[in-house]
Amino acid sequence: MTDATHPEGESLSRREMLEVTAAALAAPLVKLGPAAAPPALQAVSKFFTAAELALLDELAELIIPADAHSPGARAAGVAAYIDFRLSDSAEPEQQTKWRSGLAAVEALSKELNNGQAFLQASADQRVAVLTRMAAGEHDPKTPAEHFFQDLKGWTVRAYYTSKVGIHADQEYKGNVYQRGDYAGFDAT
Amino acid sequence: MTLVRVAPHLEQDVDLSKTYDAVVVGSGAAGGMAAHVLTTRGLKVLMLEAGKKLPIEQELRSMQWPYDHPRRGDAPPGYHSLSFNEYTIRTPPYAKNSTAKHVMSYVGGWGGSDYVKNILVDEKDHPYTGTKYAWVRARALGGKTNIWGRLALRLSDYDFKAKTHDGYGDDWPISYADLQPYYDKVDLYLGISGVKENLPHLPDSLFQRPNKLTSSEVKLREGLKKMGRVLTPYRAGVTTDGLKHNRYRSKCYGRGACDRRPGGCDIHAAFDSPTGLIYPAMDTGNLTVRPNSIAHEVLVDKNTGRARGVAFLDSATRKSYEAKAKVVIVAASTLESARLLLLSRSPQHPNGIGNSSGHVGHNFCEHVMGPGVTGLVKDLVGKPSTLDDGRPGGFYIPRFRNLKDRQPGFVRGYGFEGGGGFSIFPGNAFGTPGFGAQFKREVRDHAGAFIGMGGFGEVLSRYENYVDLDPDTKDAWGIPTLRFHYQFGDNERKMCEDMVVAGREMLEAAGIEVIGTDEKMLTEGWSIHELGTARMGSDPKTSVLNQFQQSHDVKNLFVVDGSSHVSASCQNPTWTIMALAWRSCEYLADEFKKGNV
Numbered sequence: 001m002t003d004a005t006h007p008e009g010e011s012l013s014r015r016e017m018l019e020v021t022a023a024a025l026a027a028p029l030v031k032l033g034p035a036a037a038p039p040a041l042q043a044v045s046k047f048f049t050a051a052e053l054a055l056l057d058e059l060a061e062l063i064i065p066a067d068a069h070s071p072g073a074r075a076a077g078v079a080a081y082i083d084f085r086l087s088d089s090a091e092p093e094q095q096t097k098w099r100s101g102l103a104a105v106e107a108l109s110k111e112l113n114n115g116q117a118f119l120q121a122s123a124d125q126r127v128a129v130l131t132r133m134a135a136g137e138h139d140p141k142t143p144a145e146h147f148f149q150d151l152k153g154w155t156v157r158a159y160y161t162s163k164v165g166i167h168a169d170q171e172y173k174g175n176v177y178q179r180g181d182y183a184g185f186d187a188t
Numbered sequence: 189m190t191l192v193r194v195a196p197h198l199e200q201d202v203d204l205s206k207t208y209d210a211v212v213v214g215s216g217a218a219g220g221m222a223a224h225v226l227t228t229r230g231l232k233v234l235m236l237e238a239g240k241k242l243p244i245e246q247e248l249r250s251m252q253w254p255y256d257h258p259r260r261g262d263a264p265p266g267y268h269s270l271s272f273n274e275y276t277i278r279t280p281p282y283a284k285n286s287t288a289k290h291v292m293s294y295v296g297g298w299g300g301s302d303y304v305k306n307i308l309v310d311e312k313d314h315p316y317t318g319t320k321y322a323w324v325r326a327r328a329l330g331g332k333t334n335i336w337g338r339l340a341l342r343l344s345d346y347d348f349k350a351k352t353h354d355g356y357g358d359d360w361p362i363s364y365a366d367l368q369p370y371y372d373k374v375d376l377y378l379g380i381s382g383v384k385e386n387l388p389h390l391p392d393s394l395f396q397r398p399n400k401l402t403s404s405e406v407k408l409r410e411g412l413k414k415m416g417r418v419l420t421p422y423r424a425g426v427t428t429d430g431l432k433h434n435r436y437r438s439k440c441y442g443r444g445a446c447d448r449r450p451g452g453c454d455i456h457a458a459f460d461s462p463t464g465l466i467y468p469a470m471d472t473g474n475l476t477v478r479p480n481s482i483a484h485e486v487l488v489d490k491n492t493g494r495a496r497g498v499a500f501l502d503s504a505t506r507k508s509y510e511a512k513a514k515v516v517i518v519a520a521s522t523l524e525s526a527r528l529l530l531l532s533r534s535p536q537h538p539n540g541i542g543n544s545s546g547h548v549g550h551n552f553c554e555h556v557m558g559p560g561v562t563g564l565v566k567d568l569v570g571k572p573s574t575l576d577d578g579r580p581g582g583f584y585i586p587r588f589r590n591l592k593d594r595q596p597g598f599v600r601g602y603g604f605e606g607g608g609g610f611s612i613f614p615g616n617a618f619g620t621p622g623f624g625a626q627f628k629r630e631v632r633d634h635a636g637a638f639i640g641m642g643g644f645g646e647v648l649s650r651y652e653n654y655v656d657l658d659p660d661t662k663d664a665w666g667i668p669t670l671r672f673h674y675q676f677g678d679n680e681r682k683m684c685e686d687m688v689v690a691g692r693e694m695l696e697a698a699g700i701e702v703i704g705t706d707e708k709m710l711t712e713g714w715s716i717h718e719l720g721t722a723r724m725g726s727d728p729k730t731s732v733l734n735q736f737q738q739s740h741d742v743k744n745l746f747v748v749d750g751s752s753h754v755s756a757s758c759q760n761p762t763w764t765i766m767a768l769a770w771r772s773c774e775y776l777a778d779e780f781k782k783g784n785v
Contacts (some may be wrong), residue, residue, distance in 0.1 A: 034425065038554060043373070062623060063627070064623075066626065069629075081260075090265035090266045090288075090289070111484060127624070130623060137621055137622075138621075152623065157260070158260075160614055161255060161260040162255050165253070166253070166612060169632060170614060171576035172444075172573060173608070174575050174577045174579075174610075174612060175251055176443065176613075178441055182399065182442040182579070183575040183576070184401055184579075185400075187383045187398065187401055187409060187419075
């Protein structure tokens with residue numbers, strides 16, 4: 001607070017300028033591209049087993065994949081974030097729901113893919129499993145269909161609140177100081 | 189981070205042995221304004237606030253990126269926020285039998301619940317009973333002004349003289365001409381941004397520079413012009429050019445944090461009562477503030493029946509105290525003020541102080557909300573991201589019903605609040621079906637192409653809509669709670685049906701594809717605009733206060749918040765609350781100097 005400026009003054013303090021600049025720089029820095037290392041797999045799981053976390057990581061990446069425009073859920077650390085939120089949860093039923101949801105995905109994969117676990121299945125087979133899960137998106141009936149809603153909802157939440165989602169994918173322009181005219185159009 | 193240079197003094201010695209000129213109960217828009225006006229006029233004022241004095245900049249953290257917060261802005265484990273479903277299928281007290289450690293109103297469920305968890309009350313400590321009601325309360329210095337929506341509108345004689353216009357209800361004991369000079373004072377002292385539109389039913393303020401519009405909003409504005417309707421940039425209680433007389437507030441730098449959480453501005457460009465009113469009042473040397481002070485009775489002189497002070501509990505120690513004053517000013521919020529009056533029973537005032545009319549708690553009104561429309565502007569799909577959200581709000585469409593026309597189904601009117609363009613979170617991601625590369629591209633391409641708006645309608649003031657004290661239920665401090673007897677009626681239902689029809693018609697007129705409508709009314713209380721429980725009027729038999737918000741029964745008792753409003757109008761009430769409080773406190777200061785109160 002000591003270096004802050006005159007309340008109605010035009011100049012921002014040095015510290016504020018640094019923060020503003022850091023925010024602006026964040027965008028190019030996180031444009032890592034699809035080949036970047038998957039942070040979720042490097043992270044130590046807090047709630048899921050290593051196998052569960054690997055499965056979740058793959059599912060999230062299938063929902064929001066890396067493409068030519070921006071990295072996907074894997075680079076955004078979506079699985080690790082969900083893992084942390086569940087480890088931190090005060091509602092045990094949430095944890096149960098996610099654990100049994102992942103089990104339902106495995107069961108569906110084995111049913112559709114000649115007994116193969118999801119991560120052992122081919123890329124096409126994985127998509128087929130997720131397509132089946134997403135079929136009931138508006139009116140879920142099976143356990144796997146119900147789980148898809150949670151899985152997608154939390155993947156969306158985690159991805160679009162991450163650095164990758166906000167800066168690289170959405171190319172969000174706000175949360176900065178506008179020192180002159182405000183952006184936008186006059187009401188004429 | 190804050191641009192505020194001056195740290196206000198947090199701790200003051202409070203001398204309860206002396207008799208203050210005035211004691212003010214509440215520190216929100218109304219209490220803050222009372223403190224400002226009276227201390228400027230030289231009165232010695234003690235302000236009691238039930239909540240804490242929070243280090244508010246640390247609470248709000250307006251520019252924190254979601255990913256820099258461990259739970260992306262969510263409150264810690266153990267916090268539960270009430271959902272529309274819970275308000276609908278259950279009845280109050282909503283926190284009863286909850287296994288959560290803390291239960292918050294629905295506002296805690298908006299994005300950013302961690303930023304408001306210490307500002308909102310815990311429903312577990314603050315129960316109420318009766319009919320369904322989404323009661324949002326903030327106990328902290330500044331009250332709800334810490335998180336308000338900032339839409340700052342004037343009322344007109346379509347509101348003050350509404351009965352004359354359509355025959356329903358009662359006129360206010362004042363007209364627009366009485367209040368206009370005080371709206372002007374509020375504009376200049378606190379700062380307001382907007383565009384002049386010259387509308388008789390929504391008078392212009394003395395505006396600082398306005399917010400800008402986004403592409404989709406310009407398109408809608410142009411479309412509405414053809415219909416003879418107006419879309420105007422959000423009239424915000426925000427200083428966009430700065431205030432030379434206030435060292436606690438910065439001007440608005442258009443930071444994109446405004447729409448990311450329930451209100452709150454950590455550089456105080458948006459008005460809040462502490463930096464806008466209370467700290468400057470403390471600088472006069474005439475204001476003493478005591479937080480953590482839960483007022484539970486206006487004390488009465490046994491001989492004269494006049495108010496002699498306020499009894500309160502310290503929220504932490506639970507010790508009882510009395511604050512002595514020559515004038516008592518109640519500004520605890522519409523419902524809490526009614527509760528305090530009803531709690532203040534004495535032989536002279538057996539139904540509660542100031543309640544010889546039996547109208548305290550009655551004529552309870554507010555705004556109904558919920559219905560709205562969402563549109564897609566097709567030519568914006570796939571366009572690059574633009575900075576659209578560095579604003580306190582998007583737009584406002586003023587009332588257009590029952591001005592010159594007479595609607596067959598309902599009296600009074602409604603306005604729309606809305607916005608279009610990019611924001612920090614692409615909300616369309618939740619509604620976009622499927623998964624994979626196509627899903628991701630579709631979310632990205634459409635994120636800035638939506639425009640949405642929702643109606644805020646006048647709920648008619650009705651005697652039979654009221655609150656009283658529950659004889660059996662007490663809050664965590666042993667104080668009897670409110671019991672609601674309050675429901676929307678047929679006029680509100682018909683009006684809400686019309687909102688959907690009119691909303692659709694307006695988007696279509698602008699060539700915007702309607703992709704969704706909300707038809708349901710949200711639970712009573714949702715607008716957080718409760719009003720009318722101690723209304724003004726010229727007849728002491730049917731009203732609680734005179735035109736100066738002075739009790740008909742007790743001349744040294746004033747109630748200066750939204751409870752005094754005679755009707756709700758459809759305009760957001762905060763600016764009117766402050767203009768009225770300014771006017772009344774000028775009157776009070778004059779009478780005080782003359783020895784008349």
